[in-house]
Amino acid sequence: MVKICCIGAGYVGGPTMAVIALKCPSIEVAVVDISKSRIAAWNSDQLPIYEPGLDGVVKQCRGKNLFFSTDVEKHVYEADIVFVSVNTPTKTRGLGAGKAADLTYWESAARMIADVSKSDKIVVEKSTVPVKTAEAIEKILTHNGKGIKFQILSNPEFLAEGTAIEDLFKPDRVLIGGRETPEGQKSIQTLKNVYAHWVPEERILTTNLWSAELSKLAANAFLAQRISSVNAMSALCEATGANVTQVSYAVGTDTRIGPKFLNASVGFGGSCFQKDILNLVYICECNGLPEVAEYWKQVIKINDYQKSRFVNRVVSSMFNTVATKKIAILGFAFKKDTGDTRETPAIDVCKGLLGDKARLSIYDPQVTEDQIQRDLWMNKFDWDHPIHLQPTSPTTEKKVSVVWDAYEATKDADGVCILTEWDEFKTLDYQKVYDNMRKPAFVFDGRNIVDVDKLREIGFIVYSIGKPLDPWLKDMPAVA
Numbered sequence: 275m276v277k278i279c280c281i282g283a284g285y286v287g288g289p290t291m292a293v294i295a296l297k298c299p300s301i302e303v304a305v306v307d308i309s310k311s312r313i314a315a316w317n318s319d320q321l322p323i324y325e326p327g328l329d330g331v332v333k334q335c336r337g338k339n340l341f342f343s344t345d346v347e348k349h350v351y352e353a354d355i356v357f358v359s360v361n362t363p364t365k366t367r368g369l370g371a372g373k374a375a376d377l378t379y380w381e382s383a384a385r386m387i388a389d390v391s392k393s394d395k396i397v398v399e400k401s402t403v404p405v406k407t408a409e410a411i412e413k414i415l416t417h418n419g420k421g422i423k424f425q426i427l428s429n430p431e432f433l434a435e436g437t438a439i440e441d442l443f444k445p446d447r448v449l450i451g452g453r454e455t456p457e458g459q460k461s462i463q464t465l466k467n468v469y470a471h472w473v474p475e476e477r478i479l480t481t482n483l484w485s486a487e488l489s490k491l492a493a494n495a496f497l498a499q500r501i502s503s504v505n506a507m508s509a510l511c512e513a514t515g516a517n518v519t520q521v522s523y524a525v526g527t528d529t530r531i532g533p534k535f536l537n538a539s540v541g542f543g544g545s546c547f548q549k550d551i552l553n554l555v556y557i558c559e560c561n562g563l564p565e566v567a568e569y570w571k572q573v574i575k576i577n578d579y580q581k582s583r584f585v586n587r588v589v590s591s592m593f594n595t596v597a598t599k600k601i602a603i604l605g606f607a608f609k610k611d612t613g614d615t616r617e618t619p620a621i622d623v624c625k626g627l628l629g630d631k632a633r634l635s636i637y638d639p640q641v642t643e644d645q646i647q648r649d650l651w652m653n654k655f656d657w658d659h660p661i662h663l664q665p666t667s668p669t670t671e672k673k674v675s676v677v678w679d680a681y682e683a684t685k686d687a688d689g690v691c692i693l694t695e696w697d698e699f700k701t702l703d704y705q706k707v708y709d710n711m712r713k714p715a716f717v718f719d720g721r722n723i724v725d726v727d728k729l730r731e732i733g734f735i736v737y738s739i740g741k742p743l744d745p746w747l748k749d750m751p752a753v754a
Contacts, residue, residue: 275300275301275302276300276301276302276354276355276468277301277302277303277304277349277352277353277354277355278291278294278301278302278303278304278353278354278355278356278357278468279303279304279305279306279349279350279352279353279355279356279357280303280304280305280306280356280357280358280359280400281306281307281346281350281356281357281358281359281360281383282305282306282307282357282358282359282360282361282400282401283305283306283307283309283312283313283316283322283342284307284312284323284359284361285323285325285433285435285438285545285614286359286400286401286431286433287305287307287357287359287400288305288316288321288322288323288328288332289323289325289328289331289433289438289439289442290357290359290400290431290433290442291303291305291340291357292328292331292332292335292340293331293439293442293443294468295335295338295339295340296331296334296335296340297471297472298339298468298471299338299339300339301339301468302339302341303335303339303340303341304341304342304343304349304352304353305340305341305342305343306342306343306344306345306346306349306350307342307344307346308344308346309344310344313342313343313344316332316342317336317342323612323613323614324611324612324613324640325435325436325438325439325611325612326436326437326439326440326611327439327440328438328439331439346386347386347390350386350387350390350391351390351391351392353395354393354395354396355395355396355398355464355465355468356387356395356396356397356398357398357400357429358380358383358384358387358397358398358399358400358401359400359401360379360380360383360401361379361401362375362376362377362379362380362401362549363375363376363549364376364549364552364553366653370556372552373552373553373555373556373559374552374553374556375407375549375553375556377407377410380401380407380411381410381411381414384397384411384414384415385414385418387415387424388414388415388418388420388422388424389418391422391424392422393422394422394423394424394425395422395424395425396424396425396427396461396464396465397411397415397424397425397426397427398426398427398428398429398465399411399426399427399428399429399430399487400429400430400431407487408426408427408428408451408483408484408487409483411426412424412426423457425452425453425457425458425460425461426452426453426483427450427451427452427461427462427465427483428449428450428451428452428483428486428487429448429449429450429451429465429486430449430486430487430489430490431490432445432446432447432449432490432493435544435608435609435611435612435614436609436610436611436612437611443472445473445477446477447477447478447479448469448473448477448478448479449479449480449481449486449489449490450462450465450466450478450479450480450481450486451480451481451482451483451484451485451486451487451489452480452482452483453482453483454482462480466478466480490550491550491551491553491554491557492554494546494547494550494551495550495551495554495570495573497535497547498542498547498548498550498551498573498574498577499570499573500534500535500536501535501537501539501541501542501577502542502572502573502574502576502577502580503576504518504522504535504536504537504538504740505538505539505541505576505577505580505739506576507521507522507538507740508538508580508739508740509579509580509583509740511538511740511741511742512739512740512741512742512743515742515743516742517740517741517742518538518722518739518740518741519538519722519740519741521740522536522537522538537721537722538722538739538740539580539619539695539720539721539722539739540580540581540584540619540623540693540720540721540739541577541578541580541581541584541619541622542577542608542617542619543608543609543615543616543617543618543619543620544608544609544614544616544617544618545614545616545617547617548574548577548617549617551570551571551573551574552574554567554570555567555570555571558570578622580619580739581619581622581623581626582622582626584619584623584691584718584720584739585622585623585626585627587718587737587747588601588627588689588691588716588718588737589627589630591689591716591718591735591737591746591747592688592689592716595630596627596630596631596632596688596689597630597631597632598631598632598633599632599633599688599689600632600633600634600635600686600687600688600712601627601632601633601634601635601687601688601689601690601691602634602635602636602637602680602683602684602687602689602690602691603620603623603624603634603635603636603637603683603691603693604637604638604680604683604684604690604691604692604693604694604696604699605620605637605638605692605693605694605695605696605699605721606618606620606636606638606641606646606649606693606694607620607638607640607641607694608620608694609694609695610694610695610696610697612640613638613640613641613642613645615641615645615646615649618649618693618694619693619720620693620694621649621650623691623693623720624636624650624674625650627691628650628673628674631673632673633673633674633675634673634674634675635675635676635677635682635683635684635687636674636675636676636677636683637676637677637678637679637680637682637683638694638696639696639698643676646674646676647674647676650674680698680699680702680707681702681703681706681707681710684707684710684711685710685711686710686711686712687711687712687715688711688712688715688716689715689716689717689718690707690711690715690716690717690718691718691720692717692718692719692720692721692723692724693720693721694721695721695723699721699723699724700723700724704717704724704728704729704732704734705732708732708733708734713733714735714746715733715734715735716734716735716736716737717729717734717735717736717737718736718737719736719737719738719739720739721739722738722739722740722741724736724738726738726741730744735747
């Protein structure tokens with residue numbers, strides 16, 4: 275029986291290995307992590323991450339050919355293929371601080387693999403890593419492997435949170451990069467054989483190592499670029515009276531462009547986009563390409579601008595101050611159908627409003643109060659370290675309350691900010707919301723999910739990104 279071990283039981287490792295176990299019953303899959311609480315959660319009825327469909331997949335395989343364990347060394351020792359899916363946070367100090375990926379966890383994983391291995395292994399990069407990481411890992415394994423042969427493969431993930439299980443079942447492509455040597459090609463074929471249990475062969479792409487690593491960064495940069503492009507247009511639409519939804523629809527009907535990732539919003543978030551673009555910027559700078567680096571930096575600048583523009587619009591609309599006012603925050607996750615809050619625009623929006631002394635009442639159906647409080651006081655980039663190495667949350671901030679009902683959040687509020695596109699926010703009884711708010715009652719739709727005309731008929735003053743401005747707002751321009 276082929277044995278697979280995945281180091282790292284996070285958003286990538288857990289779902290990916292669960293689907294491999296489901297689709298390959300003849301393969302034994304172990305997911306290992308040093309976090310006892312995380313592994314305990316994977317072995318419980320309450321999984322540590324929320325992802326539609328994940329629960330059913332895990333419960334179908336767990337205890338049969340899918341195992342979650344803290345005994346890292348035992349499972350690495352037994353494995354034929356070792357996936358490494360550990361954190362690659364952005365460096366906060368030293369060379370490349372604020373841009374380069376911190377490979378501390380990757381390096382320690384590689385050294386541990388070399389220490390415990392007694393047989394040849396295929397080591398697969400599953401984390402998003404900078405180009406040439408495989409070469410560095412290869413050197414560590416080669417110099418510490420005591421004659422054992424390791425083949426390094428790059429197999430980047432292209433999962434979208436909220437649809438990860440669907441993406442794993444029917445991927446656009448599976449990308450495998452390896453050495454262009456007989457041994458490298460043989461290891462590529464071994465991994466191809468795993469995915470071939472359910473993925474059509476024409477969708478399994480093979481490249482050299484560097485192309486596979488760079489393809490992941492490039493894909494995320496291109497997607498983020500589209501979001502920043504439509505968000506830049508949303509600012510122009512507001513200034514001119516155009517409707518960004520109509521503009522993006524018209525643009526998206528061009529078959530050369532297509533309709534995906536053209537929804538204007540308060541900004542992009544998630545674990546990859548900003549981190550990968552910063553990484554790309556650093557790589558470009560290191561390779562003497564400052565103009566290229568500057569180009570990609572602008573994608574992040576527009577994203578930051580969109581968040582600050584939203585906060586400025588909220589404050590200026592409400593008589594240029596939100597001090598002591600209650601603002602309801604509907605949605606804290608960076609997108610619907612996930613509990614992930616990494617780089618969510620909600621953090622910057624909430625911090626911006628708190629900076630003006632607002633009182634926040636936050637509701638998200640999948641994010642815990644502890645996570646929200648931690649996110650709102652944690653330093654930038656701390657979130658991407660393993661949870662047991664993150665600073666613990668201080669005593670609850672009095673200006674922030676977290677509730678478990680949208681109507682409770684909006685009761686007696688002066689304004690409502692919709693920051694995640696959860697379906698339930700589209701079907702709220704907005705008449706009930708209006709009746710229980712202070713007047714004038716404001717709705718700031720950061721996801722363009724409400725019926726603006728209907729809400730205005732109820733009596734709300736509505737701001738929806740990229741849409742023609744409410745007459746009230748035209749008199750109170752948001753100045754950055």
